[in-house]
Amino acid sequence: MPKAIQQNLKVAKEYTSQANYPKAYDKLWEVLILSDSLQSNEAKYLAYKNLSQLYSIFYEKEKAFTAIDSMFVYANKAGVLKQAYTKSNLYYAAALTYRMNNEFTKASRYLRVSEHLLDSLHSSFNDRLYVLTEKAHLYTLTKNYSASEQLLMQIAPKISETHHYASIVNSMLGDLYVQKGANRKALQYFNKTLEILSKQKNRVGLKVDLLEKTAKLNEKLGNYKTALKQLTQSKALGDSLFGGQSERNKQLFEINDAYRKSIAVHKRSKKEQELRLIKAEKEKLNLQLLFAIVLLALSGVATVVVLRLIRKKHKADKQLAIERAQAEIDIKKKELAVTALQLMEKDKLLAEIKKGLDAVKREENKQSVAQLKSTINVNTAKTWEEFETRFVQVNSSFYKSLGKKHANLSRSELKLCALIKLNFSTKEMAQLLGISADSVNKARYRLRKKMELSRDANLVSYINRF
Known part of the structure; x- marks a missing residue:
């Protein structure tokens, strides 16, 4: 993949982590424009993969699902769906998008495929971390709290506070205990997540959400001063990122698509x-x-x-x-x-x-x-040879077809079959074969018997089939 596209994808990821979504959006559309000119299907599916999450953040449900469909189309064209690990990653991205848009059934379906592919590769814990964490969160959202807690408690000890996914795991534990009504335990995990985010200085969007959640919990627990402070911080940070007056948010929704943007740089006067x-x-x-x-x-x-x-x-x-x-x-x-x-x-x-x-x-x-008589001898054999030569010219496949069905026929019987094929009378057959009419009838009887024909079968009709 070209370096320019790789760089844009990297920058888009950094902007997303900093919650600078409009700039991330712009970079991804630049990738799409470049991928068109460079005919890079790999770049296209990666861009649509990231766009699906950006659309989900701003509740652009249909656009998010369309981006997922496009991701799979271009991934298939790029030939990466044949690679089990990459395919698993794409199904995970689809599950994440459907979960963010509250389509939990579809999210679970895509996530199961992703997990199955990783199982087939005997993947390590680090490779399975994203899928396992998402699986636990889906358990929470579908009210299967015991399965969620069991899975998250298996994951949490295996990652340190410096791990890039530590904030996600602790945040999900907080969400779980909120649902279970264990507010103090939930607040403990949310505060831990905020500490991790302050050290790592990333996932700004998650920080806004957590400040609002901790404010609500502190209010329920009677910590009104802390709750007010956190709520104020959440509102200020949220307005700067997502608020209706946010200049970056306004820019995001002014952009309809990359191709129109590439030609919509003209001034209003034009x-x-x-x-x-x-x-x-x-x-x-x-x-x-x-x-x-x-x-x-x-x-x-x-x-x-x-x-x-x-x-x-x-x-x-x-x-x-x-x-x-x-x-x-x-x-x-x-x-x-x-x-x-x-x-x-x-x-x-x-x-x-x-x-x-x-x-x-x-x-x-x-x-x-006497001498003259001896020279005049009716040569029936030579007569038949001349006749047979002409017969084969007209009925070239007759003897071959007949021989396949009845290989046990003698030469005299083959002669008789040929004359029957030509519909000669008994008298004419006798004259050509040099025998009596009675002998011809007897020969016909023996032929029927040899061919194993029933009494009702017509010998002439049968021979005419060949």
């Missing part, structure tokens, strides 16, 4: 001119916004139209491609059927020629006829 410029700029922005909206709307309409046209064209192209592919398949199927028929006719013709030659041989008994 205010009207600034307003006119702002009004003109606003009108200009409104026109630009209107133009942008119209342009965006037109762009949106154009985009929708173009997308629809593209989708329509894509759909048409896809449909055309499907139709073309289907047409090619239909043509190949027709070619395949024609080829099969041609092959059957060829075999039929060759068979007839062979039969004729047999007759010639019986009548003529010529050696040359």
